[in-house]
Amino acid sequence: MKHRITLIPGDGIGPEVAAAVVSIIEASGVEIEWEEHLAGQQALEKFGKTLPDELIESIQRNKVGLKGPVTTPVGKGFTSVNVGLRKTLDLFANLRPIRALPSIPCRNPGLDLVVVRENTESLYSGIEHEIIPGVIESLKIITEKASTRIARFACAYARNEKRKKITCVHKANIMKLSDGLFLRCFEEVGKLYPEIERQNMIVDNTSMQLVMRPEQFDILLCENLYGDIISDLCAGLIGGLGLVPGANIGEKGAVFEAVHGSAPDIAGKGIANPTALLQSAILMLTHIEERQAAEKIETAMLKVFEEGEVRTRDIGGSASTNEFADAIIEKMN
């Protein structure tokens, strides 16, 4: 069966890592027709919109997208394409599996946990205004509906993946109403999943525990802002942003993306690590029920890591993006 998938290469190192990943997927034998779309600054220049209608319609039609990083200007300019995409398509769950890769030097070899992040509200509601000059108000929105929905997602994911424990990360000691509601929704939903151990932990303690004893965690359930920060912290525990995958999942579609940014410092040099996007693509292939291809690519990737001869610079090697992709393709043959 031929799949149609929306491809957003993004900018910066995005097009380089996307091309490498597409070549690996093609070599795995799975048949995909890619619908390629621009987003961000390039789309703004061409279509007058950072998220063109054609792109949104393409994902709505195909129900699956693969996305590289897109630059967001800091403190000015257009709002984040990533946040916009998640909101427009209601991709309410962000999934970041954190699994140490063989023979990659890192703080926590053997670590295996998952961060589930609520993707649509909290401080990312983008409701900010100036009350009087010099005073800004930024609103944190937490609703019962979204909190219950993400708690259900986390519990169902834990059950499907046979994971044993969910830790709800919060700051309900200070934000008693908003984080209190998020926590309460988790406790309510969690009662329907008696086989899953429930725990809750304040976000500052969670950060320290993650650095000192991360193996105690299995699934971390977070509201949007905490999830954003915690998931990067977790990426750092196993070798950095160039390695970990991410998925944004909704009821009507899913976008799989690298969690790192557009890395302007190394863009265009052909040295970016495509592993994060490749791992996201592996999640995507599993999602579209192409498990065989997903396993084939994952096995080849792990072999390349185990042998340790072909690695990109961010993880101590000297290989280019394409050399790394070719090594994986060779292992699949």
Ligand code: NAI
């Ligand atoms: P970044 O992730 O682009 O870079 C941080 C550091 O990690 C840099 O030294 C970079 O060279 C390195 N790095 C990142 N990905 C790598 C890879 N695949 N291989 C090798 N090294 C890699 O974060 P930064 O600099 O904060 O953000 C740059 C731009 O990206 C900003 O405009 C930001 O808004 C955007 N961004 C986009 C994201 C997305 O589209 N999902 C996520 C995060 C940031």
